[in-house]
Amino acid sequence: MAVVVSARGGRTDDLLQLAADVGAASPSRELDQLLAVGECESAALMALTLNGLGVPAISLTGHQAGIQTTDRHGDALISRIGAGRVRAALEGGNVAVVTGFQGVDHAGDIVTLGRGGSDTSAVALAARLRAVACDIFTDVDGVFSADPRILPAARCLPWVQPGVMAEMAFAGARVLHTRCIELAAMEGVEVRVRNVASQAPGTTIVDRPDDRPLETRKAVVAVTHDTDVARVLVHCRDIRRDLAPEVFEVLAKQGTVVDLVARSGPYENEFRMGFTIRRSQADSVRTALHNVAAAFGGGVHLDENVGKVSVVGMGLLSRPEYTARLMSALAAAGIPTSWISTSQMRLSVIVPREFTVDAVETLHRAFHLDRHEPHEPMDVTSTASGRSAAI
Amino acid sequence: MAVVVSARGGRTDDLLQLAADVGAASPSRELDQLLAVGECESAALMALTLNGLGVPAISLTGHQAGIQTTDRHGDALISRIGAGRVRAALEGGNVAVVTGFQGVDHAGDIVTLGRGGSDTSAVALAARLRAVACDIFTDVDGVFSADPRILPAARCLPWVQPGVMAEMAFAGARVLHTRCIELAAMEGVEVRVRNVASQAPGTTIVDRPDDRPLETRKAVVAVTHDTDVARVLVHCRDIRRDLAPEVFEVLAKQGTVVDLVARSGPYENEFRMGFTIRRSQADSVRTALHNVAAAFGGGVHLDENVGKVSVVGMGLLSRPEYTARLMSALAAAGIPTSWISTSQMRLSVIVPREFTVDAVETLHRAFHLDRHEPHEPMDVTSTASGRSAAI
Numbered sequence: 001m002a003v004v005v006s007a008r009g010g011r012t013d014d015l016l017q018l019a020a021d022v023g024a025a026s027p028s029r030e031l032d033q034l035l036a037v038g039e040c041e042s043a044a045l046m047a048l049t050l051n052g053l054g055v056p057a058i059s060l061t062g063h064q065a066g067i068q069t070t071d072r073h074g075d076a077l078i079s080r081i082g083a084g085r086v087r088a089a090l091e092g093g094n095v096a097v098v099t100g101f102q103g104v105d106h107a108g109d110i111v112t113l114g115r116g117g118s119d120t121s122a123v124a125l126a127a128r129l130r131a132v133a134c135d136i137f138t139d140v141d142g143v144f145s146a147d148p149r150i151l152p153a154a155r156c157l158p159w160v161q162p163g164v165m166a167e168m169a170f171a172g173a174r175v176l177h178t179r180c181i182e183l184a185a186m187e188g189v190e191v192r193v194r195n196v197a198s199q200a201p202g203t204t205i206v207d208r209p210d211d212r213p214l215e216t217r218k219a220v221v222a223v224t225h226d227t228d229v230a231r232v233l234v235h236c237r238d239i240r241r242d243l244a245p246e247v248f249e250v251l252a253k254q255g256t257v258v259d260l261v262a263r264s265g266p267y268e269n270e271f272r273m274g275f276t277i278r279r280s281q282a283d284s285v286r287t288a289l290h291n292v293a294a295a296f297g298g299g300v301h302l303d304e305n306v307g308k309v310s311v312v313g314m315g316l317l318s319r320p321e322y323t324a325r326l327m328s329a330l331a332a333a334g335i336p337t338s339w340i341s342t343s344q345m346r347l348s349v350i351v352p353r354e355f356t357v358d359a360v361e362t363l364h365r366a367f368h369l370d371r372h373e374p375h376e377p378m379d380v381t382s383t384a385s386g387r388s389a390a391i
Numbered sequence: 392m393a394v395v396v397s398a399r400g401g402r403t404d405d406l407l408q409l410a411a412d413v414g415a416a417s418p419s420r421e422l423d424q425l426l427a428v429g430e431c432e433s434a435a436l437m438a439l440t441l442n443g444l445g446v447p448a449i450s451l452t453g454h455q456a457g458i459q460t461t462d463r464h465g466d467a468l469i470s471r472i473g474a475g476r477v478r479a480a481l482e483g484g485n486v487a488v489v490t491g492f493q494g495v496d497h498a499g500d501i502v503t504l505g506r507g508g509s510d511t512s513a514v515a516l517a518a519r520l521r522a523v524a525c526d527i528f529t530d531v532d533g534v535f536s537a538d539p540r541i542l543p544a545a546r547c548l549p550w551v552q553p554g555v556m557a558e559m560a561f562a563g564a565r566v567l568h569t570r571c572i573e574l575a576a577m578e579g580v581e582v583r584v585r586n587v588a589s590q591a592p593g594t595t596i597v598d599r600p601d602d603r604p605l606e607t608r609k610a611v612v613a614v615t616h617d618t619d620v621a622r623v624l625v626h627c628r629d630i631r632r633d634l635a636p637e638v639f640e641v642l643a644k645q646g647t648v649v650d651l652v653a654r655s656g657p658y659e660n661e662f663r664m665g666f667t668i669r670r671s672q673a674d675s676v677r678t679a680l681h682n683v684a685a686a687f688g689g690g691v692h693l694d695e696n697v698g699k700v701s702v703v704g705m706g707l708l709s710r711p712e713y714t715a716r717l718m719s720a721l722a723a724a725g726i727p728t729s730w731i732s733t734s735q736m737r738l739s740v741i742v743p744r745e746f747t748v749d750a751v752e753t754l755h756r757a758f759h760l761d762r763h764e765p766h767e768p769m770d771v772t773s774t775a776s777g778r779s780a781a782i
Contacts, residue, residue: 077606078606079606120606124606161554161576161577162554162598163552163553163554163557163576163705163736166705166706166735167734167735167736170708170709170735178706178709179606179706179709182705182706182709182735183606185552185554185598185705186552186610186705186706188598207553207576207579207598215468215469215470215511215515215570215574219577231656233656233658242722242727242728244718244722244728244731245715245718245719245722248711248714248715248717248718248719249715249719251711251714251715252711252712252714252715252716255711256711257708257709257711258708258711258714258733259708259733260733261714261731261732261733262653262654262665262730262731262732263729263730263731264729265622265624265665265729265730265741266694266729267624267692274653274656301658303657314554314557314573314576314577315557315569315570315573315577317561317648317649317650318561318569318570318573318648320639320642320643320646320647320648320649321643323639323642323643323649323652324636324639324640324642324643326639327635327636327639328636328639328640331633331635331636336633337633337635338654338655338656338657339653339654339656340635340652340653340654341652341653341732341733341734342649342650342651342652342732343558343732343734343735343736343737344557344558344561344573344734344736344737345554345558345734345735345736346734346735350656
């Protein structure tokens with residue numbers, strides 16, 4: 001068995017505070033050298049504990065485990081795993097205890113993967129070892145149909161499709177690192193989310209057939225929300241001046257993840273492009289984009305008083321009544337919506353921040369996610385159902 | 392072995408012509424009764440042929456095979472399969488030859504599934520029988536990284552993730568019915584696309600691990616395009632008047648699949664909502680939406696001179712440099728773009744129709760889809776690569 005460990009609770013924050021105390025704040029080589037200590041401690045302590053219990057165990061740092069990454073300090077991607085030492089440890093009858101969240105770049109420097117990165121380390125290692133499954137232990141019972149902290153009616157899902165889970169994670173379900181799920185989907189790793197403190201069966205992320213009716217089963221799996229979001233509008237008086245390439249280059253350079261991108265078309269009198277970003281990145285994005293837009297007589301609006309609510313599933317655009325139901329349900333509940341984005345796996349709308357929880361409740365009910373019936377018939381033709389579902 | 396058959400080439404068109412000759416055009420009960428004949432012929436002929444070759448075979452109509460559907464004539468969804476007779480045929484040592492494209496609704500009436508529906512029948516039956524795989528025989532060698540008819544450099548992909556394939560099918564890859572792929576993804580059916588006239592290995596639609604580098608592998612799988620597309624803008628002078636629920640209800644009632652939905656937000660002076668539809672539905676949508684908008688002093692713009700070009704893959708939004716690369720590459724190639732839509736699995740842009748092929752070529756090159764190297768390193772940090780990739 002291979003085990004991937006995170007730092008002990010609060011340890012990474014403590015290390016960040018220590019760095020701040022000496023005046024360092026942004027990700028850099030030295031900060032990563034420091035942060036990596038947290039997982040090294042955990043791995044060694046875990047191996048010591050296991051050995052004490054009579055279970056042979058060997059701890060391995062990211063470097064020792066052969067985890068190679070890109071060189072973006074604080075936000076690296078795993079490029080390759082040369083798992084020779086891990087395999088040797090396993091073949092020697094040991095538990096291999098590997099540090100999550102860290103690897104080494106081509107220069108041999110320690111780099112970290114960003115918050116939640118230990119999940120991604122675990123999946124990457126499971127893929128490399130061709131493990132039969134990857135259990136991720138956390139503090140909740142599994143993946144829910146909505147955030148149970150704001151919606152007690154949310155149900156714990158026994159299993160979720162990998163692609164759907166990737167979309168859920170991106171759209172605000174915080175139980176797993178987005179990149180961890182993308183990697184699991186790309187690698188075909190079966191991930192199980194389990195509560196370390198309970199015997200709950202957890203949620204398995206896997207492609208699995210089931211016995212429910214075929215094309216008419218409900219395609220919506222969960223409602224997710226995200227309040228770490230701000231909306232941005234870049235505008236410029238000259239419709240012939242296309243700022244889109246410059247804007248996206250600026251955002252990419254900052255590593256800013258954007259969503260709900262929309263831009264003006266030929267019917268408009270000025271160039272406008274809107275999108276959402278993480279609220280925590282609002283200040284740096286505002287400054288950078290202002291410089292781009294101001295050069296052409298344009299400007300930037302930024303609104304942090306919003307929330308993003310999404311329904312996630314499979315084949316949503318092939319069922320146009322779903323978008324109708326979403327809009328009708330929110331309208332019937334008196335929840336104002338503005339920007340919207342649709343794809344086969346996710347319908348997202350922007351609402352005023354204070355309506356975020358209302359919107360989650362409304363959509364959870366409108367798409368019957370609170371019902372347990374496994375064979376529930378789905379409305380597939382009636383558009384009127386969009387309204388009735390919201391009653 | 393169970394075999395699902397389509398009508399012989401041209402047979403469905405002939406039947407539609409016969410119906411037109413007697414004055415019937417739109418999907419209805421009698422038209423479905425007529426169209427279902429094509430597959431019944433094929434199934435019986437196939438069973439006769441097999442028996443003649445000494446292979447015991449039994450043909451089964453949709454009704455006999457227990458394929459239950461919704462009652463939307465011409466565009467039904469499969470709700471359930473009671474496969475008792477299929478199983479009995481198989482257990483008796485026969486090949487079960489089942490008609491695709493058709494089923495029966497709750498009243499026992501014959502309904503058809505829409506063009507391409509036989510693919511969906513095959514996957515649904517495979518799921519019901521827990522088949523190890525579902526081979527779909529067609530007239531091309533498999534699924535390509537772009538349409539090989541317009542881009543000779545396109546490569547045949549040995550395998551594609553189910554979620555990615557669903558997105559590709561929706562975005563214009565015509566090799567398989569969109570619903571067939573969604574169903575395969577939901578049911579965990581392994582689908583293989585093979586050329587009936589060659590020994591090519593084909594393309595397998597399956598979650599499969601591979602040995603390429605992990606998070607830094609290229610996430611874009613294919614470029615797809617769609618010219619059966621029109622863009623629609625609904626507007627209304629009063630920004631406080633939210634037409635979105637009404638518009639989506641009208642579209643859902645017509646069964647109109649929409650994409651690239653975007654609408655005006657609080658910074659605008661009037662309500663505007665834009666989206667794309669199938670061009671073939673432009674006339675009926677124009678009329679229906681005009682009635683909605685005109686009631687509030689608004690109107691509808693409809694533009695059929697556009698094409699939609701998409702890059703499809705996994706985790707695209709988590710890599711903001713991808714959107715930057717797409718926009719930069721098209722700009723560097725002098726291809727004007729207007730509306731844009733982004734999701735984790737697909738980035739789509741609208742271009743003038745005459746630039747569609749240029750855009751496919753440009754993006755296929757910009758995302759290195761013409762390269763065969765399995766271990767190609769990917770640019771993951773440099774935004775400048777967006778420009779250089781287009782040179």
